[in-house]
Amino acid sequence: MRYSNEKIISVLLLVLTHCSIAFSSDDLVLGKKLYESRCAMCHGGNADAAGPLAQKSNPPTPDLTTRAFKERLIDYPGVIVGSVVLRPNGNLIPNTLRQNGIKLPAHTWTEDELRALNQYMLSLIQGKPVKIDGTP
Numbered sequence: 811m812r813y814s815n816e817k818i819i820s821v822l823l824l825v826l827t828h829c830s831i832a833f834s835s836d837d838l839v840l841g842k843k844l845y846e847s848r849c850a851m852c853h854g855g856n857a858d859a860a861g862p863l864a865q866k867s868n869p870p871t872p873d874l875t876t877r878a879f880k881e882r883l884i885d886y887p888g889v890i891v892g893s894v895v896l897r898p899n900g901n902l903i904p905n906t907l908r909q910n911g912i913k914l915p916a917h918t919w920t921e922d923e924l925r926a927l928n929q930y931m932l933s934l935i936q937g938k939p940v941k942i943d944g945t946p
C-alpha cells in the first residue's frame with residue numbers, strides 16, 4: 811500500500827498535536843492546583859472575583875475576566891507572573907489572609923510553576939486553553 815505525502819503529514823501532525831496537548835494539560839493541572847490553593851480564595855474559581863475573600867480585601871479583588879483586564883494582558887503579557895513575583899501590592903495579600911484567619915504556607919515559586927499558573931489563568935480568562943509556546 812502506498813501512502814501519499816499528505817497522509818504522512820497528517821499523521822505526523824496528529825502525533826505532534828497529541829504531544830503538545832499532553833504537555834499543556836499537565837501544565838494546566840499544575841497551574842489549576844496552584845491557582846486554587848493560592849489565588850482562588852479571592853479571585854474565584856473562574857477568575858471573576860467570586861472568591862469568599864474578594865470583598866474582604868482593600869481594594870476589593872478585581873474581576874480578571876473583564877475586557878479591561880484582557881486589554882491589560884495584551885499591553886503587559888507578564889502581568890500575571892509579575893503580580894506574584896514583584897508583589898506590586900506589598901502586604902495586601904498576606905494581610906488580608908491573616909485578617910481572615912487563613913493560613914497559607916510561604917511558597918518559593920519555580921519557573922515551571924509560574925509558567926503553569928500563567929497558562930492556567932490565561933485559559934480561565936480567555937475561556938479556552940492556550941497554546942504553550944515556551945514563553946513564561
Ligand code: HEC
Pocket residue numbers: 845848849850851852853863867868869870871872874882889890893894899902903904906907927
Ligand atoms: C487576599 C486576596 C488575594 C489573593 C489571595 C490573590 N490576589 Fe490577586 N489581587 C487581589 C487584589 C485586591 C488585587 C487588586 C490590587 C490593586 O488594585 O491594587 C489583585 C490583583 C491581581 C492581578 C491584577 C494585577 C494588575 O496589575 O492588573 C492579578 C493578575 C492577580 N491579582 C493575580 C493573583 C494571583 C496569580 C494570585 C495567586 C498566586 C493572587 N492574585 C492572589 C487580591 C488577591
